[in-house]
Amino acid sequence: MSARVKPYDGAVVCAPVTVPYARFSPESAHWWTGRALQALSQQTGLKPGDFDGFCFASFSSVPDTVVGMVQHMGLSPRWMDHIPTGGASGVMALRRAARAVQVGDAEVVACVSGDTNQIDSFRQGLTGFSRFSQDATYPYGFGGPNATFALITDNFMREFGVSREDFAKLCVAQRTNALSNPLALMKKPLSFEQYVNARAISDPVHLFDCVMPCAGAEAFIVTTPEKAQELGLSVARIAGTIERHNAYPEDAVQTRGGWGCDIDELWAAAGCGPQDMDCLQAYDDYPVIVAMQLADLGFCTKVDLPQFITENDFTIPGSLPLNTNGGQLSAGQAGAAGGFQNVTEGLRQILHCPLGDQIPEARRALISGFGLVNFDRGVCTGAAILEQEVLR
Amino acid sequence: MSEPLIPPKKKDPLLNTRAGHVPPALRSRAAKAMAARAGQGRFVLQACEDCAHVTYPPRDRCPKCWGALTWQDQPRGAVIEAETTIKASTDLFFRNHLPWRIGSARLDAGSMAIVHLHGDVNQGDRVRMEIKLDRGGNPALFALPEKETLNMADDPQLRVFTADPKYRRILVTDGRGPVGQAVAEALVKAGAKTVFLGNNDRLMRYPGQEQIEAMEGIEPVPLSIADSRSTEALAAQLGGRVDIVVNTAQHTRGGGVGFGGKLSDLQTGLDLEVSGLMRLAQAFAPAMSGRSDDGTNAAAAFVDVASIFGLSGKAGYAGAAAAAAARLSLIAGLRGEMAQTGIRVMSVLTGPIDDAWHQDIPPPKTAPVQIARAVVSALQQGQETICAGQVAKEIFGRWQADPLLTIREETQ
Ligand SMILES: [Zn+2]
Numbered sequence: 045m046s047a048r049v050k051p052y053d054g055a056v057v058c059a060p061v062t063v064p065y066a067r068f069s070p071e072s073a074h075w076w077t078g079r080a081l082q083a084l085s086q087q088t089g090l091k092p093g094d095f096d097g098f099c100f101a102s103f104s105s106v107p108d109t110v111v112g113m114v115q116h117m118g119l120s121p122r123w124m125d126h127i128p129t130g131g132a133s134g135v136m137a138l139r140r141a142a143r144a145v146q147v148g149d150a151e152v153v154a155c156v157s158g159d160t161n162q163i164d165s166f167r168q169g170l171t172g173f174s175r176f177s178q179d180a181t182y183p184y185g186f187g188g189p190n191a192t193f194a195l196i197t198d199n200f201m202r203e204f205g206v207s208r209e210d211f212a213k214l215c216v217a218q219r220t221n222a223l224s225n226p227l228a229l230m231k232k233p234l235s236f237e238q239y240v241n242a243r244a245i246s247d248p249v250h251l252f253d254c255v256m257p258c259a260g261a262e263a264f265i266v267t268t269p270e271k272a273q274e275l276g277l278s279v280a281r282i283a284g285t286i287e288r289h290n291a292y293p294e295d296a297v298q299t300r301g302g303w304g305c306d307i308d309e310l311w312a313a314a315g316c317g318p319q320d321m322d323c324l325q326a327y328d329d330y331p332v333i334v335a336m337q338l339a340d341l342g343f344c345t346k347v348d349l350p351q352f353i354t355e356n357d358f359t360i361p362g363s364l365p366l367n368t369n370g371g372q373l374s375a376g377q378a379g380a381a382g383g384f385q386n387v388t389e390g391l392r393q394i395l396h397c398p399l400g401d402q403i404p405e406a407r408r409a410l411i412s413g414f415g416l417v418n419f420d421r422g423v424c425t426g427a428a429i430l431e432q433e434v435l436r
Numbered sequence: 437m438s439e440p441l442i443p444p445k446k447k448d449p450l451l452n453t454r455a456g457h458v459p460p461a462l463r464s465r466a467a468k469a470m471a472a473r474a475g476q477g478r479f480v481l482q483a484c485e486d487c488a489h490v491t492y493p494p495r496d497r498c499p500k501c502w503g504a505l506t507w508q509d510q511p512r513g514a515v516i517e518a519e520t521t522i523k524a525s526t527d528l529f530f531r532n533h534l535p536w537r538i539g540s541a542r543l544d545a546g547s548m549a550i551v552h553l554h555g556d557v558n559q560g561d562r563v564r565m566e567i568k569l570d571r572g573g574n575p576a577l578f579a580l581p582e583k584e585t586l587n588m589a590d591d592p593q594l595r596v597f598t599a600d601p602k603y604r605r606i607l608v609t610d611g612r613g614p615v616g617q618a619v620a621e622a623l624v625k626a627g628a629k630t631v632f633l634g635n636n637d638r639l640m641r642y643p644g645q646e647q648i649e650a651m652e653g654i655e656p657v658p659l660s661i662a663d664s665r666s667t668e669a670l671a672a673q674l675g676g677r678v679d680i681v682v683n684t685a686q687h688t689r690g691g692g693v694g695f696g697g698k699l700s701d702l703q704t705g706l707d708l709e710v711s712g713l714m715r716l717a718q719a720f721a722p723a724m725s726g727r728s729d730d731g732t733n734a735a736a737a738f739v740d741v742a743s744i745f746g747l748s749g750k751a752g753y754a755g756a757a758a759a760a761a762a763r764l765s766l767i768a769g770l771r772g773e774m775a776q777t778g779i780r781v782m783s784v785l786t787g788p789i790d791d792a793w794h795q796d797i798p799p800p801k802t803a804p805v806q807i808a809r810a811v812v813s814a815l816q817q818g819q820e821t822i823c824a825g826q827v828a829k830e831i832f833g834r835w836q837a838d839p840l841l842t843i844r845e846e847t848q
Contacts, residue, residue: 180493185536186527194520
């Protein structure tokens with residue numbers, strides 16, 4: 045039994061920012077990060093000297109970490125952190141910043157993720173991505189994440205009877221959601237037939253299972269309720285969070301993520317259940333991971349996945365709205381910012397300031413992150429439940 | 437079964453040759469240690485010195501107890517748990533070789549690995565694992581069918597990891613001796629299209645000449661690698677038509693260092709074996725490098741047959757051992773250069789050859805046919821270092837365990 049996790053009293057989340065994505069950008073991660081800080085400032089009136097905490101995530105800021113970024117951006121924080129976990133970085137930034145605010149190590153934390161996407165930077169980024177992938181994954185056909193997730197998908201479909209038609213339902217619903225989001229890179233509807241008949245990239249992964257890498261930035265603020273009130277910002281409270289890394293290393297091929305280790309504690313801390321969620325903002329770089337999360341987060345069992353997917357709608361007006369901005373699949377994957385957009389979109393829905401359509405009456409969002417295929421599986425997982433606190 | 441290879445057609449000289457890219461080459465030091473062992477045909481993984489846990493990918497400490505790791509031979513069995521066919525890649529080499537099949541393998545030794553799949557291997561199959569070297573000299577886990585299948589070696593993915601003689605055109609540098617003749621004959625029997633067989637003195641007949649030159653597929657060529665002009669002239673003539681070079685030049689003369697050795701023997705030996713190797717490399721390596729990804733008969737390998745005493749020295753054969761040592765050093769350098777261009781550089785290490793120049797050494801000795809077998813095997817397997825015969829194997833084993841002791845044993 046692990047020690048009981050303390051609640052997040054005294055810390056709130058606010059000011060979601062999405063810098064419009066670009067397919068390719070000649071600018072740097074620093075440019076995108078600064079653009080996100082500027083947007084935070086425009087929304088809140090805060091200046092560089094007003095932020096005493098800074099939490100940063102990026103793949104393409106090399107050689108700079110948060111250290112270089114702090115000086116580059118003219119910040120002088122008394123608390124900072126660098127989160128190198130890609131798709132899990134948003135949830136992790138949120139919970140770290142919240143604890144810092146809660147104990148008074150910082151009062152106003154800017155959580156920012158920015159990444160650029162220059163021509164050929166995707167290939168170059170892969171080449172030196174991690175020690176294990178450099179030694180033992182990419183030299184095997186250099187299919188990139190597509191190939192690694194193809195192996196996971198191949199095994200998952202066989203193991204649990206999940207079909208491409210089930211994945212189609214998820215991807216088509218997300219695209220439908222994206223159509224109301226003016227910032228989504230994908231602007232055309234996706235039909236079931238288009239999904240199913242798309243060309244294979246690394247079977248069973250086909251074209252519409254893959255995200256489009258792009259440049260972009262995402263940000264939000266974690267601060268005290270008092271400070272947020274002073275600034276006149278709508279806020280959400282953090283009802284519960286979990287985080288787990290390198291779970292179940294004994295599994296031959298990944299069929300579950302670290303959520304499973306701690307999911308009961310998440311729901312217990314939040315005092316609610318999956319049925320109480322107004323939306324799910326899940327990591328969606330490959331629909332198989334969405335399906336995995338539906339089960340690992342407690343919506344259904346793995347063998348019930350086909351039935352659960354059939355019975356739900358996943359669009360904004362339907363049941364269990366999923367990735368309401370379109371997710372990375374339809375809005376684009378801006379590097380590590382892809383791991384922040386689940387937080388910003390969930391926050392926007394419950395603070396009623398969406399980019400696109402609003403889920404009526406949305407009050408609770410489940411955010412789920414998944415990141416870093418270091419070798420053959422995603423290593424980092426996390427989840428958070430956000431609840432609307434005050435609308436201003 | 438694999439589709440049998442089709443004999444390549446004559447090349448259209450107007451077509452642009454496909455550039456010889458190598459797969460991503462960045463590796464950890466641990467992965468390079470794996471390559472060094474894989475190059476000898478071994479199937480090794482790291483095991484913990486403290487808890488015996490076997491681990492992969494290459495690590496620097498044990499993930500179970502943080503103990504130190506050492507490379508150990510492991511069982512070769514595995515099961516393929518999942519598979520995919522890659523149809524899109526941003527890598528310059530793999531783009532030219534799509535579709536490419538890989539799988540998730542559960543190794544009997546106890547880890548998971550992503551592996552290359554032979555065409556006859558499918559999800560759920562039990563397989564036999566090998567660690568091949570890729571074109572850049574890096575280790576590559578390859579899953580083969582558990583039992584031999586029809587035309588197994590012709591599998592296009594497997595052929596990327598070998599330098600199989602089938603349909604290739606091969607230069608054997610010295611046809612006048614029994615070693616060169618045995619090698620040439622074995623290569624023809626292994627499916628080589630043509631073996632260009634070097635002869636450094638066309639006016640002087642040599643033993644075995646009629647039989648070897650009458651063999652179909654053998655084409656005698658004038659070549660003295662002790663002579664720069666002769667070597668360059670042949671390279672200019674054969675140019676882009678040599679896919680594999682096998683250097684069988686030897687000049688073994690007895691004698692010590694301070695006692696009984698002749699300086700002129702040493703100088704002749706060094707000029708033929710050492711300078712000759714560099715002449716050969718400089719004449720043929722650039723053209724081969726330009727054709728390393730040129731289809732069925734792409735240029736593939738540079739093989740050097742040298743004495744195992746290059747590693748240890750040898751009492752009574754000091755000059756010959758010194759020449760062999762220099763050859764091994766040059767070959768290592770050439771291997772590093774050719775790893776950039778996708779050509780395999782292989783060493784065949786021999787014991788004392790059973791010929792007139794090793795009369796004073798008691799048996800067992802290495803027969804020319806054993807050397808020929810080793811050359812063909814190294815090419816078919818894509819192996820970097822191979823020992824021909826028992827004597828070389830025994831000395832190589834001792835040298836790996838304790839090089840300084842082996843030097844003492846062989847020179848005192
Ligand atoms: Zn151990």
